[in-house]
Amino acid sequence: MQRDTAQRRAIRGVFNQENRPLTPQELLEGAQVTVPQMGLATVYRTLKSLTESGTVMVVDVPGEPQRYEIAGKDHHHHFSCKQCGRMFEMDGCPGDLERLVPDGFVMEDHEVFIYGRCSDCS
Amino acid sequence: MQRDTAQRRAIRGVFNQENRPLTPQELLEGAQVTVPQMGLATVYRTLKSLTESGTVMVVDVPGEPQRYEIAGKDHHHHFSCKQCGRMFEMDGCPGDLERLVPDGFVMEDHEVFIYGRCSDCS
DNA sequence: CCCCTAATGATAAACTACTATCAATAATCA
């Protein structure tokens, strides 16, 4: 990432505007608003360099392709809208997950996904 | 699923013996202990009919292929071992997830994944 | 014990997500 191109500005713009975990497809569609001829390969290439530089990070989602979100945010979890398919961030964390862990098992990380309707769809 | 074959008995046996969410590959390897010539297509076919009959259900996992577990169990969540890659069930549930949900959003379901080391690997 | 056909194994094909290739384009700097 040595040159500042319209494509990269558009992708960064979508991240900043949406502020939620985005699929490559969502990024493509969002970026094509300002750069209509953008191709999916450019999205993947840009995501790769943004990930390697630590600007964005991968979010693995159950039963869906990977999403990408801006790195460095406070600990949070995700809400997936069954209607529109968009995924949102939720601040905070359920406490006391340790009590779920069976004896002899060691907890290192955790993920929480809540499913339902977002404010636009409910 | 009209006939009771050695292959299907073997697959049901793996489910009952392991009692955790299994990948098609894990089911294949487990079933091949008793039916060595078993093919992957048979695993998928059997999973399809077991799913349609409501005997097993799909578990979507972040960043992994689908797993299958015996249906009808009490509400529970999953533990994934970073060392051996196996996934386990954990009884219970963290309470008070509702407070994570943003205003205007409606919660319908939730999933919790805990990552770490299982008792065999820790 | 036969026969019918459901079920199987091997493998090709489909599908999705992602990566590599390469000629054309455009950002940067002298």
Next chain:
DNA sequence: TGATTATTGATAGTAGTTTATCATTAGGGG
């Protein structure tokens, strides 16, 4: 402005998972 070369778009290719095909095998009723 012109040259250099990073970047792009289009598309072929790759990888992993799941499904379809089809000749062969074997379950189970008669």
